[in-house]
Amino acid sequence: MSELARLQQVQELDTRIFALRAQAERHPLAEEIAALKEKEGERVRDLQEAESSLERSGKKQSRLEAEVRAIEEKLAREEEKLFGGRVTNPKELRGLQAEVRSLQRQKDGLETELLEEMEEQDGIRSRVEEIRSEREGLLAEIAEKEAVLRSDLEKLHGELGELEREREELAAGLEEELLRLYEKLLAGKQNLAVVKVVEGICQGCRVELPGKEYDRFLKSEGIFRCPNCGRILVRQNGG
Ligand SMILES: [Zn+2]
Numbered sequence: 001m002s003e004l005a006r007l008q009q010v011q012e013l014d015t016r017i018f019a020l021r022a023q024a025e026r027h028p029l030a031e032e033i034a035a036l037k038e039k040e041g042e043r044v045r046d047l048q049e050a051e052s053s054l055e056r057s058g059k060k061q062s063r064l065e066a067e068v069r070a071i072e073e074k075l076a077r078e079e080e081k082l083f084g085g086r087v088t089n090p091k092e093l094r095g096l097q098a099e100v101r102s103l104q105r106q107k108d109g110l111e112t113e114l115l116e117e118m119e120e121q122d123g124i125r126s127r128v129e130e131i132r133s134e135r136e137g138l139l140a141e142i143a144e145k146e147a148v149l150r151s152d153l154e155k156l157h158g159e160l161g162e163l164e165r166e167r168e169e170l171a172a173g174l175e176e177e178l179l180r181l182y183e184k185l186l187a188g189k190q191n192l193a194v195v196k197v198v199e200g201i202c203q204g205c206r207v208e209l210p211g212k213e214y215d216r217f218l219k220s221e222g223i224f225r226c227p228n229c230g231r232i233l234v235r236q237n238g239g
Pocket of ligand 1: 202203204205206207226228231
């Protein structure tokens with residue numbers, strides 16, 4: 001194999017290696033997983049919020065229940081006075097009756113509030129269930145995608161390892177000076193150091209070789225570099 005043919009093969013391998021590395025680094029699943037994790041985090045926050053509303057509502061419920069109990073006790077005392085027969089003064093009795101009615105109204109109001117509070121809690125509880133199952137769905141989806149990503153990356157890294165070994169073997173057979181030039185060009189020319197010339201046009205920089213240069217290139221046996229971009233040129237059909 002000629003030096004140039006070997007160099008061309010090294011470039012082909014490097015191109016595949018760079019593509020695989022980019023694929024591994026920018027795997028579309030990684031982005032999807034990040035978006036799903038973001039959503040899952042939002043569900044966790046929703047859950048915390050719902051749970052603290054539930055706690056607040058529970059406290060309010062206890063407070064309302066205590067108020068109802070206090071009123072019931074007061075009501076029992078007033079009713080005992082009203083119907084116990086010890087109070088006989090009509091004015092005092094009318095006062096007691098008014099007090100009992102007022103307490104009854106207060107109690108009714110509190111009980112309505114209590115009922116509303118408990119309905120609200122039912123609503124929050126079903127929302128909590130909804131968020132929980134949404135979150136579980138997201139977690140399952142994340143785990144599934146992570147497993148696929150892991151196996152994809154394993155495969156990619158396996159392929160990469162093989163290509164890198166092949167590349168090292170080939171590169172070891174190149175003259176050191178040529179390999180140095182190649183690697184310098186590779187780093188400086190967007191990973192493309194060896195390019196074909198198609199119909200007189202360098203496929204690296206897309207500039208046409210001047211007629212004389214093109215003739216020299218066609219007759220050249222060794223390394224010929226693009227007069228415009230400096231890349232190493234090879235003929236379209238190899239050789
Ligand atoms: Zn060029």
